[in-house]
Amino acid sequence: DAGVTQSPTHLIKTRGQQVTLRCSPISGHKSVSWYQQVLGQGPQFIFQYYEKEERGRGNFPDRFSARQFPNYSSELNVNALLLGDSALYLCASSYDVSNSPLHFGNGTRLTVT
């Protein structure tokens, strides 16, 4: 079975632009979470979705939004990019929301110039 897949793998954007990151969970997993990892730090929770509904939101500005589709894939959108948004964005899937282990994708490396 395929693991969690994310696209694109790398992305370079300019300040003020908008970006959309995509994630496909492991087959059978209904929950998708998004994390931001700045170099040298641990992943920071952004969003969790389960059955297309937002189940949790981290301490990120409204410029960050996400959604989950009927096939459980997900998109993370970031508007009005700032230099500080440069990071590795990790998507993780889990079977449900009852403390199931997270399975991470390889991430999207976003560079904002």
Place this chain on the structure above:
Amino acid sequence: GQQVMQIPQYQHVQEGEDFTTYCNSSTTLSNIQWYKQRPGGHPVFLIQLVKSGEVKKQKRLTFQFGEAKKNSSLHITATQTTDVGTYFCAPTGTASKLTFGTGTRLQVTL
């Protein structure tokens, strides 16, 4: 959210030496997960601890959950170069929302 501190931040050992990382919380944790992230890679789930005083072993790795459920540790016996990476503890909050610790970066040299 729940905040945890991991110590040390970084450790460099010779292959064959033991290694321990500690995860400390000021509040009682319901359960805790451990992840390993290789350089350039993504976090990979290692284990989940739920019960007070729980000890779990995976080959050379031993995980402990404190009696008060405020701390946890990961001990690696006889490190190998394949153990290189950053080890994160992550207490689970509501609905699988993980708060990752600061991580301990392990470097192993021959």
